[in-house]
Amino acid sequence: MELTVLSKKVVVFDYGFGNIRSAERALARVGAEVEITRDFDKAMNADGxxxxxxxxxxACMQGLRAARGDWVVDRRLSGxxxxxxxxxxMQILFARGIEHGVAAEGLDEWPGTVEPLQADVVPHMGWNTVDAPADSELFAGLDADARFYFVHSYAVHDWALESHNPLIAAPKVTWSTHGKPFVAAVENGALWATQFHPEKSGDAGAQxxxxxIGTL
Known part of the structure; x- marks a missing residue:
């Protein structure tokens, strides 16, 4: 698979949680200039x-706040x-998460609750397809049967945010199914997210x- 060479600066925010080296390699593979850091100014000034x-x-929310990542995300999206x-x-972008019956506040960029998967087998681990909107930019150029790598026990099962302003595009929500359907990806203005791991999803993830990066 030939990938378009891109020249955009992307910061992988290092707040102690995440496969940062895998993300770095995947972004570098598609031509991005990548830096792993929690430096506020570098995170603010990067293209993505x-x-x-x-x-x-x-725990992720606690780590993000300790690294001022909540401020970085908010300030970037404000601009x-x-x-x-x-x-x-992706999960921490929602209003709250419930694990073992205990609720924790998220960044509240989107309404909704991250809750345990409603499936016979948990965690959801391995390859799965998604149902993306026809006009999705995130999944452009990918076949409907493209598969992505998931590892998770929690998800959002209900999407609550809609746009009633004709001048503002409604969020594009992609779904997948493991037991009950859940939100697999969102495109909402400058804020995009995936429940799966694109950095572990081979050529589909690279695309x-x-x-x-092509939108940065």
Missing amino acids: LLVPGVGAFA GRPVLGICVG LLTNW
Whole structure:
């Protein structure tokens, strides 16, 4: 697979949670200039910011706040500057997460609750397809049967945010199914996110990252 060479600066935000080296390699593969850092100014000034995440929702939020990542995300989005969240880095963008019956506050960029997967087998681990909107920019150039790599026990099952202003594009929501359907990706202005790991999803993931960087 030939990938378009891109020359955009992307910061992978290092707040102690996430497969940052895998993300770095995947972004470099598609031609981005990548830096792993928690430096506030570098994160603010990059063309794109990638927020990874693995582990527990509450712990990720605690780590993000300790590194001022909540400020970085908020300030970037206030200025219309692109942010991509991956796995728990997507989950913490929602209003709250519930793990083991305990609720924790998220960044509240989107309404909704991250809750346990409603499936016979948990975690959801391995390759799965997604159902993306026809006009998705994130999944442009990818076949409908493209598969992505998931590792998670929690997800958002209900999408609550819609746009009633004809001048503002409604968020584009992509779904997948493991037991009950769940949100697999979101495109909402400058804020995009995936529940799966594009950095572990081979050529399909590389095309998706190429698509994101192409919008920076």
